[in-house]
Structure formats: C-alpha cells, structure tokens
Amino acid sequence: MPANDAPPSPAAHRTWWRAPLVATLPGLPLLALEYRWFAAQDGPGAFSGVLFWAAGLIALAWVLPHRRSLRRLRIAAAGTGLGCALLPVMFAVLLGAAMASG
Template sequence: MPHDDMSPPAARPGTAHPTWWRTPLVASAFGLPCLGLEYVWFRSEDGAGAFGGILYWAAGLLALAWLLPHRRSLRAPRMLAAGAGLGCALLPVLFALALGVALTAN
C-alpha cells in the first residue's frame, strides 16, 4: 500500500514526536543539580550509605528518559521514567528536610 502524503505526521508510522525532549529536560533541570549536591554532600560524609542505591536509580532513570526512542507511543514511559528519576533525586533532600522539621518541632 503506498504511503499517503496527505496524512498528518502523527498518523505516519515511525515519525518522531516533535516535543519528546521537554519532559526529560524539565526533570533533568531539577534533578541533576540535586544529584550533584547530594553527591558532594554524601562524599563529605564518607559515603552515601542507605541512599547510594537511590542516587544510582535517579541517574539511571533520568538517562533512560533521554535514551528512549522519540516516538509518540513512548511518551508515557518517558514521562514515568523522568518523574521517577526526579522523585528519586529529590528523595534524600526531602527526607533531610522532613527530619529537620521533625527534630525542631520538639
């Protein structure tokens, strides 16, 4: 069957999603500075301890969000990977803030 040039770009198989990069960019803009600060913070404390795995998961999920194919059908997995990576990157900071609030509440 010949390809119909009148069909919209989203209907053609194999076409790239034009704004695939927005979600990984937003997640990386917030997540990578946090990961850098956490790395420096944990390095000064002689290791990441229990949060070491979370830092690796965060970096891996943010990388996965960038490396997934740029098809519209993979928009949801890309958003999930970017959101989970950002959540993992923010987890140690949020835990430290919650612990600080709990200790000052007494």
C-alpha cells in the same frame, strides 16, 4: 532536500525532549549536590541506591526512542528519576522539621 534524507515518520514525537529536560534541570544539579554532600560524609550509605536509580532513570528518559508511543514511559522515567533525586533532600527536611518540633 537531499535524496537520502527521509521525511520524519508520523510516529515520531516532535516534543520528546520536554519531559527529560524538565526533570534534568532541577534533578542534575540536585544529584551533583547530593553526591558531593554524601562524599563529605564518608559515602551515601542507605541512599546510594536511590541516587543511582535517579541518575539512571533520568538518563533513560533521554535515550528512549523518540516515538509518540513511548511518551508516557518517558514521562514516567523522568518523573520517577526526579522523585528519587528529591527523596534524600525531602527526608533531610522532614527529619529537621521533626527534630525542631520535638
């Protein structure tokens, strides 16, 4: 081990990447699909804030420091970002179900 390499601190979280990865794998393709879908419909309209928050929260989950004390914040940011990414699709599905049943 080189002299300038420090051992990992005990506060470092070794599996910090799991929550952002779990949110990014379904969330990022879904966000890209939604941006493309809304661009074809002349802009995101009312969902623009939700899409920007989703992208920002997923990015925040990746850039938070890799400490164990921030594990819950990282999980909350990743989960909320994924929920915001799913919101427009779930709204469209529920609206379609309501229209089909009426």
